[in-house]
Amino acid sequence: MRRRLINSTLAVVLVVIAVFGVSLVIVETRTISSSAQERVTSEAFRLASVVDSRIISDEQINAEILRDVAAVDTDRYALIEIPGRAPIEIGSRPTGDVIRDTARGEEGEKVTVEEPRTAVTQEVGRTLLIIGAVALLAIIAAVLLAVRQANRLASPLTDLAETAERLGSGDPRPRHKRYGVPELDRVADVLDGSAERIARMLTAERRLAADASHQLRTPLTALSMRLEEITVTEDLDTVKEEATIALAQVERLTDVVQRLLTNSRDPRTGSAVSFDLDEVVKQQLEEWRPAYRSAGRAIVSSGKRHLRAVGTPGAVAQVLAALIENSLMHGGGTVALRTRVTGNQTVIEVTDDGPGVPADLGARIFERTISGRNSTGIGLAVARDLAEADGGRLEMLQTKPPVFGLFLSRTPLQKRAQETEETVR
Structure with missing residues (x-):
């Protein structure tokens, strides 16, 4: 592409130089020739005027006097013919091609002035040399400009090709590099947007794989224990x-x-319904009691009964399972599930008698890959995402002893929307 741009630019410049250069040479040649002819004609008339004035004044007329008066130099020749007198010659008569003109005076004299055409040829040559030098400079400038423009256009295209190749090889990092050319910047915007979308999709796929491995582990473990029984x-x-x-x-x-x-298609999609919270708590106690019994620990429930909450029962069970498993792995003593009501929300608290959450992990406990021990570090992050998908929230209420609270609404979503609309009105 660089070669094409340079060749095309150079071709355009050469065409322009050829058209305008030839025209300029023709015009300048004619101008120089006309100017030389005008000089000879003007000199002939001037010399005739001088001879007229000396004849009328009856002054002496000879070659020495006219040479001093006339502007005839060594390259120019003048012949003065006066009736009844011998011809007077000034300068050396040129040979070859000459520029000639004749003027007649009022007293009948005839003045002929000649000038060699070599002077015109030399002046035309100097003009051609100047025009050629200017044309050469124009060609050099055009080549430099073409190279610069080619680099300006070709380098961004090379960068864009490398970016597309990186996207194809699985590296979705956007470059955020712009080139000052609107069309190329538009392509760069599209590639960066594609890179960001690909990065989001790859992240979603990796998160789905991690979430699947984590969330499937608990029911598979429980199923394995039942089969062992x-x-x-x-x-x-x-x-x-x-x-x-x-x-x-x-x-x-x-x-x-x-x-x-x-959730992999749309993380915000939920299937929240009003359900009996006691059934979910009871199911979790039955599921985890054998594991706690094997570890020499106990799991109990307390608090207010017959509470209803809005959410997805399966998702709430997964959140509680993540908290209970977290207590089994990192906590100690008895694990308690307490239910209570605060305002328009039902709260399920999960606590144990363990050492609690380290101070350096307290603010980041719900971040992915954050773990206090040898674990995946995604359990609490997944649990928070599940809680928020149905309009709830999961918080750490206390670090020592650890207390996690799952907040669920007691009002269905449609009823809440109606109440909000009435409040606005």
């Missing part, structure tokens, strides 16, 4: 009971997968 017992009633619980775990697992897929 089935394998070690010979009591048919126990087998049926454990199989029923295992089927419930499979349904929970299906709900988790469905919710993960829904």
